[in-house]
Amino acid sequence: MQEFLNSLLPNVMEKLPVFYESIYETLVMVVWSGAISFILGAILGIVITATKKDSILQNAVIYQVLDKVINFFRAIPFIILLAALFTLTRAIMGTAIGVRGAIVPLVFGTVPFFARQIESALAEVNPGLIEAAQSMGSSPIEIIFRVYLKESVAPIARATTITAISLIGLTAMAGAIGAGGLGDFAIRYGYQRSQEDVTYVSVIIIVLLVSLIQTAGNFIVRKSTH
Amino acid sequence: MIALKNVTKTFSAPEQTVQAVRDVTLTIEQGEIFGIIGFSGAGKSTLVRCINLLERPTSGSVFLDDIDLMALSEKELRKTRKKMGMIFQQFNLFASRTVFANIAFPLKHSGLKITEIAQKVNELLELVDLKDKENSYPSQLSGGQKQRVAIARALANDPRILLCDEATSALDPQTTLSLLRLLKKLNEKLGITIVVITHEMQVVKEICGRVAVMENGVVVEQGDVFSIFASPQQKITQDFIDTTSNLSKIYTLIDEHAAITEIKPGECIVKLKYLERNASEALVSSISRKFNIDVNIIFGNIELIGSDPLGGLVAIISGGVEDIDNALDYLKQKNVGAEVILDARVPK
Numbered sequence: 001m002q003e004f005l006n007s008l009l010p011n012v013m014e015k016l017p018v019f020y021e022s023i024y025e026t027l028v029m030v031v032w033s034g035a036i037s038f039i040l041g042a043i044l045g046i047v048i049t050a051t052k053k054d055s056i057l058q059n060a061v062i063y064q065v066l067d068k069v070i071n072f073f074r075a076i077p078f079i080i081l082l083a084a085l086f087t088l089t090r091a092i093m094g095t096a097i098g099v100r101g102a103i104v105p106l107v108f109g110t111v112p113f114f115a116r117q118i119e120s121a122l123a124e125v126n127p128g129l130i131e132a133a134q135s136m137g138s139s140p141i142e143i144i145f146r147v148y149l150k151e152s153v154a155p156i157a158r159a160t161t162i163t164a165i166s167l168i169g170l171t172a173m174a175g176a177i178g179a180g181g182l183g184d185f186a187i188r189y190g191y192q193r194s195q196e197d198v199t200y201v202s203v204i205i206i207v208l209l210v211s212l213i214q215t216a217g218n219f220i221v222r223k224s225t226h
Numbered sequence: 227m228i229a230l231k232n233v234t235k236t237f238s239a240p241e242q243t244v245q246a247v248r249d250v251t252l253t254i255e256q257g258e259i260f261g262i263i264g265f266s267g268a269g270k271s272t273l274v275r276c277i278n279l280l281e282r283p284t285s286g287s288v289f290l291d292d293i294d295l296m297a298l299s300e301k302e303l304r305k306t307r308k309k310m311g312m313i314f315q316q317f318n319l320f321a322s323r324t325v326f327a328n329i330a331f332p333l334k335h336s337g338l339k340i341t342e343i344a345q346k347v348n349e350l351l352e353l354v355d356l357k358d359k360e361n362s363y364p365s366q367l368s369g370g371q372k373q374r375v376a377i378a379r380a381l382a383n384d385p386r387i388l389l390c391d392e393a394t395s396a397l398d399p400q401t402t403l404s405l406l407r408l409l410k411k412l413n414e415k416l417g418i419t420i421v422v423i424t425h426e427m428q429v430v431k432e433i434c435g436r437v438a439v440m441e442n443g444v445v446v447e448q449g450d451v452f453s454i455f456a457s458p459q460q461k462i463t464q465d466f467i468d469t470t471s472n473l474s475k476i477y478t479l480i481d482e483h484a485a486i487t488e489i490k491p492g493e494c495i496v497k498l499k500y501l502e503r504n505a506s507e508a509l510v511s512s513i514s515r516k517f518n519i520d521v522n523i524i525f526g527n528i529e530l531i532g533s534d535p536l537g538g539l540v541a542i543i544s545g546g547v548e549d550i551d552n553a554l555d556y557l558k559q560k561n562v563g564a565e566v567i568l569d570a571r572v573p574k
Contacts, residue, residue: 132318135278135389136332136379137308139301146331151322226321226363 011195019198022185023205025099029171029181030209033106034164041111041163042156044070045118046144056130056140073112078170081105082177102171102179109170110163117159121152153224161217165210172206182206227419228254228277228387233286235272246272247283248443256386259413259420261430261451263466264440270423273440274389277421278310279303290387308332311380315392317372319364325351325375326360332382350378354408370401377408387419388412394429406432427470431455431531439463452531456501471527473497476540480568486524489570492544495524496554499538499563509560510539517553519545538563547571 051059082105089096089104172183182202190199235247246269254260264270275281288295329347354374394402438448458464528537554564
């Protein structure tokens with residue numbers, strides 16, 4: 001087995017510790033920036049839904065500001081965002097390179113996207129349910145948690161799946177500026193030194209990761225649909 | 227107990243403004259079943275939302291037991307809303323929650339313990355006859371069952387008022403009837419005041435004591451259901467009554483020269499209508515005997531409003547011109563509307 005792998009993937013087998021380290025770095029970036037983005041994106045998505053015209057906490061100023069900010073960050077290509085946030089990243093994380101340096105731009109790249117996903121997930125909630133909850137004397141906060149979020153578990157799980165998968169794509173791109181991870185691994189060895197087996201193995205690992213996330217997402221969607 | 231005073235609701239959009247409700251004043255008494263009927267777009271759904279301020283009137287005021295609801299803070303208003311249940315045409319149940327959890331929804335923060343909530347929900351399930359469905363999800367229920375769950379949910383906080391916005395409009399006639407019976411039972415058993423919004427005269431006839439007729443945002447007529455049915459003052463009210471009675475069909479039949487309306491010389495077609503609560507008297511046979519005329523009933527439509535019969539007959543009467551006139555006068559004295567609609571009598 002060992003020999004077979006050695007002959008099939010000579011370059012990968014040669015630097016197994018670096019390979020494992022890359023997988024670990026990718027996971028760290030996905031989990032950390034994913035968790036932070038999930039919370040911030042969900043909050044933004046909820047606030048923008050609640051402050052929309054005719055919604056439960058209608059507020060034109062907050063809505064307009066958030067709407068514009070989200071559009072602004074969504075418009076910037078991620079590879080440029082990485083460079084543009086250089087100073088801010090260093091101020092927050094103490095460094096702008098490596099896994100730590102990647103988390104800030106990853107969050108900035110993911111939050112606006114996820115906020116829009118949450119917004120459209122919450123928009124699926126039948127306005128009649130909001131009205132019913134109001135008629136029962138529910139407060140806006142109760143309506144957000146007990147109606148909007150509770151009724152949107154499936155679409156939120158779907159949105160999270162999509163976002164997590166696109167986040168994996170972004171971590172690979174962050175690798176290009178020295179963030180580490182599988183993207184970095186594939187570019188450094190697979191591309192720059194033409195070690196094709198490194199590229200293929202990196203692709204396989206990323207595909208597995210994506211499938212895993214998709215499967216988990218589908219499971220939650222199925223469990224929460226009645 | 228509910229008083230709307232000069233309530234107006236205007237919706238403004240950049241292109242146009244719509245006056246959904248215009249200067250409506252009405253009072254709904256404790257314990258009654260009050261109907262608000264109108265065709266779609268008449269403003270009745272907006273009006274009912276003005277009662278619990280889901281829509282805030284543009285002008286006018288809303289009183290509940292002399293409390294001005296418009297003056298309440300958001301928090302006080304939410305507390306007041308717990309005492310006003312509401313059900314909807316599309317049921318609006320929470321799809322992600324079981325029947326039990328739907329009914330328990332408004333009981334959160336009510337101060338009840340979990341066991342007390344469970345007991346309350348079970349009582350409500352029994353009240354609406356759905357004891358075996360507590361663990362079902364709304365998607366597994368029929369329309370009628372969904373509306374029963376919605377009723378149970380609306381009653382969870384022991385409200386004194388139940389607002390029904392087209393609650394039976396999405397249901398078939400049989401389910402509608404059983405639901406109306408349930409509402410009536412709740413009204414009698416719990417003494418709860420019910421406001422029913424509908425476009426179906428059948429619904430008003432079945433359970434309402436008083437009714438307001440709406441057209442273009444205005445209440446054009448209101449009063450007790452029997453009087454409104456017996457002597458409608460407005461064209462729109464007549465239109466609604468015609469949707470449940472076939473008495474007016476006679477005019478179409480005459481226009482079409484239907485065989486049933488071909489009368490011989492010496493006969494006339496008469497429309498008789500009960501205007502007061504006296505349909506039980508045997509008027510047809512008594513005029514026949516008293517005035518020596520023949521009364522041949524073509525068709526009739528008599529039904530019960532509450533427990534009073536209301537409706538009328540279309541009949542061909544044959545006999546002497548004077549005898550018939552006398553008979554008709556006699557009927558009018560007895561508060562029966564008598565109208566000759568096709569006359570082939572031969573004066574002597």
